[in-house]
Amino acid sequence: MQKYLLVFFTLLALWSCTSNSVSESTSAERDIYFFDIAGFFNAQIKQLNTDQLKANKTVKYNAKRDVLQDQSLDYEKELTVFVHSDINKLSWREKYQADTLRTAGEIQSITYKALDDQLKTQKIAITFANNQIERIAIQNHLKSIMASTWQELEYRPRKGYQVHGKQTMRLSGEDEMGIEVEFAQ
Template identity: 30%
Template structure:
């Protein structure tokens, strides 16, 4: 009988923990998805054909990357599963595409679009934007698992002007 209050407390704490886990992953887990991709790519160690274009100058080469976590950091950083953003995104399902669209223009990640087929992700597009009086930035991130990824970024700093770059990387088979 003296263990009864401890049992009630344990059940209460366990149920609170499960509820927090469910609400913290309200939207697609971008961070978790790209963490798995990083582990997979570190293990596979694929050769990629990578082209970098910055302000009209381009460079292309075939390489093997040592740090996939750094390479895909912009994708992982677009995680929208913050408790404060619980109701900040509208979720739209259209056929094989699920979109998360920001209701608040102050949030950096404005849109995530995930195309899947039979439970397998085929394409992820992420649109990020931020601005203030001195700075504006726009990013479009595209990821096709085991195929290619691209990053297009445009930054405008009031005093320094506009800087744009893009990265296009194709996995070689």
């Protein structure tokens, strides 16, 4: 199982280092055109680390599964994949379509869809309840001559998160990976 975890986290690390990377600057130092994913998740990381919130974590790699109970996690590493899905770059300003749903003057949801299928982050959907973020769902996709990778991310503040991915390699077939984390209350 450790071999599979090593492969999974290596793929996750490589995925996080792709072209959607965000500089280490704070949101005050960068231009914000869309919802500030990087700023939001950096604040969540800080809060989770301050609270020292423990979690139950399930890691899946193809048919193998490993469950870890009541774990202290390094949330900076755990949530890097979310931070690196930020779409606030000047060159991408016209490459995403934004749709905001309001009811009685309150934002219910914000959705960003990529207008260019070459962009890694294809969709971000943010759902609100009582003016608070209830859920963030992100779809990432990378395609090259050798491989195609899909990734679905979901984060629910104070509840947990999921990362599911599928990678199809021309020479070695398909692998499915997943992480599900439920914060201990």
